[in-house]
Amino acid sequence: MNESNPTHETGPATDDGVDGLPTSHLGDPVVVRSAAEHRTRSRRSFLTGLAGAAAGFGGWRVLQGRPEDGNIPDVLRRGYEFNEGLWTRIGDRSKLAPTFALDEATDIRVNGRHGVRDEIDLDAWQMRVVGLDGAAITTGGLELLDGLEPVDHVVEHKCIEGWSAKPRWTGVRFADFVQRLGVAEDYEYVAMETPDGDYYVGMDRETMLNAQTLLVTHLNGEPLTQLHGAPLRLATPHKYGVKSIKRIGLIRFTNDRPRDFWAERGYTWDAGF
Amino acid sequence: MRNEPDSIEYLTPPVWLGTDMTATLPDAPAEARPPDDEVVLVRKHTRASRWMHWINFPLLTIMIWSGLRIYWADLRDPYGVGIGLIGWHWFDLFPDWFNENLGLERRLARGMAFHFTFGWLFTINGIAYGVHLWRSGDWRQVIPTPTDLRQVGAVVAHDLHLRKTAPPQLGRYNAAQRVAYGGVLFLGVTVIVSGLAIFAPTQLSFLTAALGGYESARTVHFASTIGFLLFFGVHILQVVRSGFANFWSMVTGYERTTRDALRPEANAAPSVDAETEEVAR
Structure with a gap:
């Protein structure tokens, strides 16, 4: 964790497994993060999604334009x-x-x-x-x-x-x-x-x-x-x-x-x- | 000092959801975390399931669109809704104005070309999702239980404001959601199996026979498509009702919530404990 930008997660913040994290009453893991960290991660997900959508749309256009x-x-x-x-x-x-x-x-x-x-x-x-x-x-x-x-x-x-x-x-x-x-x-x-x-x-x-x-x-x-x-x-x-x-x-x-x-x-x- | 307990306790999740997930949310030292700099998140969707969900959306759209072009190739004997036994015919699929406005007629060759290539991509994505559900254990969240089937009516009545209380939600989704998500998985399997049965009725004749023959397999295939469209309508409606945080969790994986919302007493679902507490008061 970076001291100048402290995050407050209760476990390693990866998508692939959050060992030792508590769960919500519905059984899903709970993560606590700083607002800055949350913003960064949300933006990254959004941009990844946007890039994926653009790639999909581009692929579709390429397919339509094939000889x-x-x-x-x-x-x-x-x-x-x-x-x-x-x-x-x-x-x-x-x-x-x-x-x-x-x-x-x-x-x-x-x-x-x-x-x-x-x-x-x-x-x-x-x-x-x-x-x-x-x-x-x-x-x-x-x-x-x-x-x-x-x-x-x-x-x-x-x-x-x-x-x-x-x-x-x-x-x-x-x-x-x-x-x-x-x-x-x-x-x-x-x-x-x-x-x-x-x-x-x-x-x-x-x-x-x-x-x-x-x-x-x-x-x-x-x-x-x-x-x-x-x-x-x-x-x-x-x-x-x-x-x-x-x-x-x-x-x-x-x-x-x-x-x-x-x-x-x-x-x-x-x-x- | 913030008016917060040292830890949050959680209700005991149902046994069938897997291991005992009762746990506590440790509180970080208050001085290290100003309350307005804290975001509490529930991890809802794995990265794999988010990718497969969003990949499935355009693939299924292409499959339905190209499939309708195939259906439209021969409208002399359209599928309809009614009860054949008593000779009651309600309506044909689809009305003429619908067919004309979409301009899908006479595009059979294009429809087939897309359908028979993209069908494989749809199938691969579906199989990958099935494997992921199995390996991650998330199948427990989407396969309805017999209790769910009993409670689905009450949940729907609650959503329609015909009933004041909803049955307690066990797991990530409520009973109606599990029936819907489990049902759409079943539709996915059905649409692929029936599709293969009409795609290769000689090579895969056992599939065709299992579905009652070619014509019957074709009807099953078409009915599954209608099922997908009905699911899609309800799905969109419910996502809009649930709000942005829920929708956004399908992009980021996490749904934003609050510590208060995670406290057991904040949860409307009446557990035995909650009922006892109420009586005690």
């Missing part, structure tokens, strides 16, 4: 990538989502029209499958699915906007489809596009090969309507609905992260659950 990456500040894009890395490293993308009884199926609304706005001639529709080297593996219509084991299940379909539904999807596993084509698992991503190229998604290999990721022809027992993606769409319960592309025109295997319609507009690229 954009896919329509959001790059720091937030790194946040999305951190979340994506979590499931890649500690998660298991072959895990299955809950399924429901067929009679629990519900209607599902048409929410996105990108890539399916115009009616097409379903009989003339063809899908291209392109390998890592950029060469076509195959091109064809629904006959490409012939002989593959049919899957008929009800899963939760969750929209990025917040609603969810339990549609019944009927189709074949994407994993079975690529296995029969003999595609080696030396690709990281799958890129898909609608025939007009208006809508496009990028997917990680693990989710595409998940047993619940289907190439779908029927919704709730009926053939897909055009607005629901006829004649062939993707449906996976492991990502937000925006990833379940309708009316597939192109499937391309790649090692470069494919562009993604909604990721370019500020949404998560992964969108995984």
